[in-house]
Amino acid sequence: MNYFDPKVLAGVKNLLLRARFVVNGVMVGIHTSQAKGLSSEFEEHRGYTIGDDTRHIDWKAYAKFDRFFIKEYRETTNLHAYIVMDCSASMDYASDRVSKFDYASTLAASLTYLMLKQLDAVGVITFSDKIDMMIPPKAAHDHLFAILNALEGTHPRGATSAATVLQDLAASLKRRGLIILISDLLEEPQAVTKGLRQLRSRGSEIIVFHLLDRDELQFPFDEPSVFQDMEEDLKLFAHPQAIRPAYVEALGRLIDEYRKTCASHRIDYSLFDTSIGLDRALVRYLNWRQKFKGR
Amino acid sequence: MNLTFVNPLLLWGLAAVTLPILIHRIAKKKPVVQKFSAVRLLLQSQQIMAKPRRLRHLLLLALRILALAALVFMMARPVLMRPGVAPFHRDGARVLIFDNSFSMGYNEDRGRRYEIAKKALRETLDDFGGRIFMIPTAGTQTAKGAAWVQSREAQQYADTIPLAFGGGNISSALQTAYQQLKNLRMHRQIFIISDMAHSDWQDLDLTGFGNIPEADIILLRIGGAGRDPNFRINDIRLPDREVVAGVATRLAVTVSNLSDQADTRQVEIYLGDRKVDQKAIALPTGQDATVYFEFLIEKPGWQDGEIRLSPDRLALDDVFYFTVKVFDKVNVLVIDGDPRASLKASESYFLLSALNPAAVERSPFKTRVITTDEMARADLRHYHAIFLLNVARPDFSRLSSFLETGGPVFFFLGDRIVPEVYNGFPLAPWQIRNRIDLGESPETIRPNGSRKESLNLLTGLADNLKRTSIQTYFKVEGTATSLLQLGNEDPLLLEAAAGESKIYLFTSSADLAWNDLPLTAAYLPLLQGLVKHAVGMTETSVDAGIQFGEPLNEKGTPAQMKGPRGGPGIYQFRLPSGEVRQAVNPPAEESDLAKISEDELKKKFGTIDLKVVEYTQDGLDAQRAGSKELWPALLGLLLTVLALEMALANARLWSG
Numbered sequence: 005m006n007y008f009d010p011k012v013l014a015g016v017k018n019l020l021l022r023a024r025f026v027v028n029g030v031m032v033g034i035h036t037s038q039a040k041g042l043s044s045e046f047e048e049h050r051g052y053t054i055g056d057d058t059r060h061i062d063w064k065a066y067a068k069f070d071r072f073f074i075k076e077y078r079e080t081t082n083l084h085a086y087i088v089m090d091c092s093a094s095m096d097y098a099s100d101r102v103s104k105f106d107y108a109s110t111l112a113a114s115l116t117y118l119m120l121k122q123l124d125a126v127g128v129i130t131f132s133d134k135i136d137m138m139i140p141p142k143a144a145h146d147h148l149f150a151i152l153n154a155l156e157g158t159h160p161r162g163a164t165s166a167a168t169v170l171q172d173l174a175a176s177l178k179r180r181g182l183i184i185l186i187s188d189l190l191e192e193p194q195a196v197t198k199g200l201r202q203l204r205s206r207g208s209e210i211i212v213f214h215l216l217d218r219d220e221l222q223f224p225f226d227e228p229s230v231f232q233d234m235e236e237d238l239k240l241f242a243h244p245q246a247i248r249p250a251y252v253e254a255l256g257r258l259i260d261e262y263r264k265t266c267a268s269h270r271i272d273y274s275l276f277d278t279s280i281g282l283d284r285a286l287v288r289y290l291n292w293r294q295k296f297k298g299r
Numbered sequence: 300m301n302l303t304f305v306n307p308l309l310l311w312g313l314a315a316v317t318l319p320i321l322i323h324r325i326a327k328k329k330p331v332v333q334k335f336s337a338v339r340l341l342l343q344s345q346q347i348m349a350k351p352r353r354l355r356h357l358l359l360l361a362l363r364i365l366a367l368a369a370l371v372f373m374m375a376r377p378v379l380m381r382p383g384v385a386p387f388h389r390d391g392a393r394v395l396i397f398d399n400s401f402s403m404g405y406n407e408d409r410g411r412r413y414e415i416a417k418k419a420l421r422e423t424l425d426d427f428g429g430r431i432f433m434i435p436t437a438g439t440q441t442a443k444g445a446a447w448v449q450s451r452e453a454q455q456y457a458d459t460i461p462l463a464f465g466g467g468n469i470s471s472a473l474q475t476a477y478q479q480l481k482n483l484r485m486h487r488q489i490f491i492i493s494d495m496a497h498s499d500w501q502d503l504d505l506t507g508f509g510n511i512p513e514a515d516i517i518l519l520r521i522g523g524a525g526r527d528p529n530f531r532i533n534d535i536r537l538p539d540r541e542v543v544a545g546v547a548t549r550l551a552v553t554v555s556n557l558s559d560q561a562d563t564r565q566v567e568i569y570l571g572d573r574k575v576d577q578k579a580i581a582l583p584t585g586q587d588a589t590v591y592f593e594f595l596i597e598k599p600g601w602q603d604g605e606i607r608l609s610p611d612r613l614a615l616d617d618v619f620y621f622t623v624k625v626f627d628k629v630n631v632l633v634i635d636g637d638p639r640a641s642l643k644a645s646e647s648y649f650l651l652s653a654l655n656p657a658a659v660e661r662s663p664f665k666t667r668v669i670t671t672d673e674m675a676r677a678d679l680r681h682y683h684a685i686f687l688l689n690v691a692r693p694d695f696s697r698l699s700s701f702l703e704t705g706g707p708v709f710f711f712l713g714d715r716i717v718p719e720v721y722n723g724f725p726l727a728p729w730q731i732r733n734r735i736d737l738g739e740s741p742e743t744i745r746p747n748g749s750r751k752e753s754l755n756l757l758t759g760l761a762d763n764l765k766r767t768s769i770q771t772y773f774k775v776e777g778t779a780t781s782l783l784q785l786g787n788e789d790p791l792l793l794e795a796a797a798g799e800s801k802i803y804l805f806t807s808s809a810d811l812a813w814n815d816l817p818l819t820a821a822y823l824p825l826l827q828g829l830v831k832h833a834v835g836m837t838e839t840s841v842d843a844g845i846q847f848g849e850p851l852n853e854k855g856t857p858a859q860m861k862g863p864r865g866g867p868g869i870y871q872f873r874l875p876s877g878e879v880r881q882a883v884n885p886p887a888e889e890s891d892l893a894k895i896s897e898d899e900l901k902k903k904f905g906t907i908d909l910k911v912v913e914y915t916q917d918g919l920d921a922q923r924a925g926s927k928e929l930w931p932a933l934l935g936l937l938l939t940v941l942a943l944e945m946a947l948a949n950a951r952l953w954s955g
Binding site for chain 1: 330331332333334335336337338339340341342343
């Protein structure tokens with residue numbers, strides 16, 4: 005079973021399980037040195053149980069109490085990450101079983117799981133034309149459940165305004181960190197990139213996961229149809245064969261503009277077809293993380 | 300042009316044109332509603348691509364309908380029928396009435412109407428194998444033309460028909476045509492080639508033609524049904540009646556605008572070959588306007604003149620000829636029998652004022668006053684008329700000699716007159732009786748209408764003369780003609796023939812002593828009129844002449860001095876009594892180029908069938924009856940439409 009296949013993952017209802025499948029699958033292929041965090045702060049003692057690493061036995065406590073105690077630390081990290089996820093109605097589009105929203109949720113959950121596993125602080129923001137929900141970043145292990153619960157309770161609706169949300173976020177963020185934007189970005193590129201530039205100018209690192217359905221990329225329709233917009237009250241009767249070349253060309257221009265603007269501002273931009281595996285997205289993140297550690 | 304069908308029932312097949320529409324509607328699938336996230340991007344694409352796509356569908360539908368319609372029409376076999384002047388018989392008897400009247404000289408954009416008519420005439424003769432009789436509407440028919448001939452001879456005769464200077468007589472020509480056709484037992488045709496100018500056609504009346512034989516009448520109209528614009532000098536008039544050498548004269552020229560639009564033309568006056576003056580004249584639509592010229596001729600005798608209009612399309616009536624008979628000044632000798640130191644107290648004062656009311660150079664009279672004693676030494680041969688005012692003892696023998704030379708003598712009586720002396724004048728047919736003094740009961744004057752020429756002179760003066768008071772006069776008896784008489788029927792002014800001339804007797808005084816006539820408005824025209832009448836200055840100097848076609852006023856063969864040969868111009872007669880000149884101008888009615896309407900024509904022809912055909916630039920062939928099958932053209936159309944439909948339906952450009 006390919007646990008990176010979005011169709012396979014769509015059969016798994018539990019978001020935690022999906023995240024574990026994806027992350028563990030990725031990790032199997034990577035020679036990991038488990039991150040302990042860049043600094044450790046003592047938190048409490050607990051009794052030794054078989055299997056604990058003997059390196060963490062507090063020998064001073066043994067001398068005092070003649071019992072083995074294990075020292076537990078609260079790992080600290082220098083990476084604060086926000087996963088900013090688009091939950092507008094257009095994210096609900098699905099050419100197959102997997103909608104862009106499902107894909108984005110699984111990606112967000114997987115990234116959360118992975119980052120917490122690597123002892124990074126991670127928070128989640130969902131938005132449509134405004135910020136709908138915001139969970140501040142934490143590195144605690146139980147923070148995973150809070151985020152997953154929040155994601156599971158979120159449904160796509162409303163219009164999109166990533167530009168407004170990014171500009172608001174740039175104004176409200178007090179600490180520099182990592183912003184991971186997951187969206188279909190079907191907006192005016194100039195407004196969106198303006199928000200990204202503002203975040204970038206405040207020192208944040210940005211990764212953009214641009215999700216598009218295969219239908220959106222290829223426009224494979226044949227029958228004359230009335231195309232109804234999922235966010236706005238727009239309808240259009242058209243012969244797909246007639247307008248396909250012009251549509252693909254317009255979409256290409258949109259993607260190119262995002263790609264060029266992101267590159268010029270050192271923003272990590274990736275376009276994802278929601279029909280391909282999620283592992284590529286995680287690998288993309290890990291590569292970035294590796295580079296970040298090297299700084 | 301009429302469109303008919305060989306198989307008209309097949310036109311029901313036109314209902315099949317609904318098939319493509321139905322097929323297009325059935326084939327048009329109901330669109331699926333598709334939710335999509337990038338409709339805004341689609342909208343941008345639709346703006347570029349959707350219109351050609353829709354246009355293609357409409358074009359295809361139109362082409363398919365057109366193809367079906369073309370197929371149905373083709374199967375119904377449409378035939379285009381051209382009625383024309385059918386049928387053009389190639390044999391039989393044909394009378395050609397050819398309008399060569401003056402109005403045919405009109406210049407159209409495509410050439411002179413007369414030449415176009417000639418072309419039409421030649422075309423009517425082409426391919427005709429029957430007998431032809433030709434009748435020009437204007438001028439007399441030559442012996443060569445007055446016979447039935449074959450086509451070739453008719454062609455030769457046609458070339459010799461000149462454009463006339465006068466109007467045409469359609470009625471006479473048509474009557475001749477019917478007479479010629481009456482006894483022929485073959486197909487008969489009458490062709491009339493004319494501009495249908497109203498002036499030539501208005502008098503046509505078939506009621507006097509008697510039995511009219513059956514014949515096709517085809518009227519080839521040259522120049523359209525509308526009125527052609529034209530301008531013409533309508534008349535000239537001399538307010539002063541006579542022209543006297545050395546005296547300035549005014550000439551009124553009336554120009555007619557015979558068109559449906561206002562215009563401004565230039566009018567020029569020529570005396571001899573010299574242009575004297577020119578003026579612009581504004582001509583309101585369809586109206587006349589008058590312009591005045593002033594000129595002076597130094598020498599007495601005949602003078603030729605022309606009024607020229609700036610050229611229009613009918614050039615022949617743009618020149619108007621006239622003649623001027625210039626009189627010499629009338630030398631008048633006045634013998635004052637009662638001269639005084641004061642001029643106003645003299646007997647002659649009022650007479651001289653009447654003959655020279657303004658400057659002497661503007662008067663047709665040249666006067667000299669002498670006394671009775673001076674009369675003996677005066678050379679009377681220099682004078683045209685003599686006045687004797689209150690002269691006690693005139694030299695009747697010299698006066699008799701003067702009368703024999705043709706000069707008139709006027710006697711005005713007065714207190715110095717002794718009746719017995721005057722009654723001794725052998726040429727006088729009257730007897731002067733006693734002097735009558737009416738005192739406080741003066742008589743008024745009334746003109747005597749018994750003589751017409753004198754009446755003309757006095758007609759306008761009657762009212763003024765009736766207000767005149769005559770206190771004293773001599774009663775006169777005799778056989779002389781009384782021109783004026785008093786209320787009591789006693790004569791006041793008498794006229795009598797004497798020798799080669801006339802003598803006049805005014806029974807009262809020439810001054811205010813016996814009457815107040817010199818103070819009335821009638822005095823000046825009465826005296827001037829009397830003198831002009833007596834010396835023969837009775838006719839107007841300027842003569843607008845006659846219209847071409849009217850008989851000349853004089854007998855004999857005139858010499859043409861001006862104008863196109865044999866046409867309008869100035870003609871000179873050399874008569875025993877002297878030279879006479881006469882102007883001849885184009886007929887006025889020919890200048891009005893209004894056309895007779897077809898309705899009016901049909902009324903004139905009554906039950907006789909008449910076909911009116913406009914002769915166009917395409918010639919007579921375009922007017923002949925004929926038919927043409929249209930199916931080959933429709934087949935071509937069908938194939939073209941099908942090719943277009945296939946190309947459009949398979950074009951990759953459209954399919955996207």
